[in-house]
Amino acid sequence: MVKGFIFFRDGKIPFVIENYRMELFTDDSLLDDFCKEYNFKENYILHGQCFDIGIRGRKATFLVENSMGSTCYLRCYIINMFDKDEEYDSIGLQSPSLDEVFRYEYEYIDMVRAGINLAVEPKIVYKVPFGMNDQKYELEFRIGHDNRLGLLEDLDRKGELILPLHTNEIQECYDITNVLHRLAMFMTSNAEVPFKRITLYRQGLKAGWFYCSLISEDIVGGHGGFFHEFDVMKYIPKILNNIALDSGNKITQSIPLGHLGDFNSMYTPQRFVEQVMAFEFLFDKLDRKNAQNPKFPLKKELECMFNEFPQLLSRTKIPAEMISDQIKEIRRTIAHGYAYYYDFKNDSNTKCLMIFLDKLIKCMSLKWIGFSNNDISNYILF
Known part of the structure; x- marks a missing residue:
């Protein structure tokens, strides 16, 4: 739980934050004025102080997704190192999932064997340029520690993704976090890939911390073995x-x-429907003519894409036509209410179809990104 004040007009309103829900409370009429001004308002910024460590307040910035009365639902917030305005020039994200994608363990071992002392200063392993919101960025994946920081260094840190900031706005930090979270999702095919810690830097020194619902210190990886021979610079920049x-x-x-x-x-069943939606979205990108053709139904679309990536069904004797028909029938049954499912955990056939769909969507995604069929067949999917 985080406690503090927000600044409003010429006064302060106390708050507590739990699970990114900020509750404001006071007997002062200032709270009534706040509610009148911000009730049902979306996407706005508040400034204040946090007292999360001791009695000394620290400057804080809050990005509010929406508010109702005296309750503000936060998208994210920043707590500065000290109680003053800070200028940040970079953001550092620690992610167990992306550590695995960027081959942290293998790169670490290779560097140690080469005689590199990673306790002296961090080493840049990869640089990945990309564009976002009409701005150019260069992501750096670093491993190692900075001995100049002493006990201020994160000694439990493994890898860290460092990106420059073009503004001092909390929205930019959120956008970067969101994009890298989606990268982790795609690479691991899992929605549960939170960050461990997100730090804001100024000239290499910690200046604050960024918090959002995509952070959890309890998360651990589990996909490292899949990326043993992964060619980071071949795939990651395009993705x-x-x-x-x-x-x-x-x-x-x-x-x-x-x-x-x-x-x-x-x-x-909800995820199955989401899979079909994702498939339809990608099919429209890859084959717009047939996607817009009312005489080219879902079954034909599925069959067309399974035939485009024959390696998907190379280990099964079931033809693409039959698998496509089964997927179409399940979708029709759910969409038209012919049957209601709580889940498919005991239905091995439907589970198998959903796995095929996941792999098909991954192949179609890579195709839409711009990879050749040969690159896709060499991807870690297989």
């Missing part, structure tokens, strides 16, 4: 540049990721 085309909630140019689930939602 990241595509994902960064849309940093908001609506996408029109980048690959869809809403169909990805976690352990609990992996085999639910």
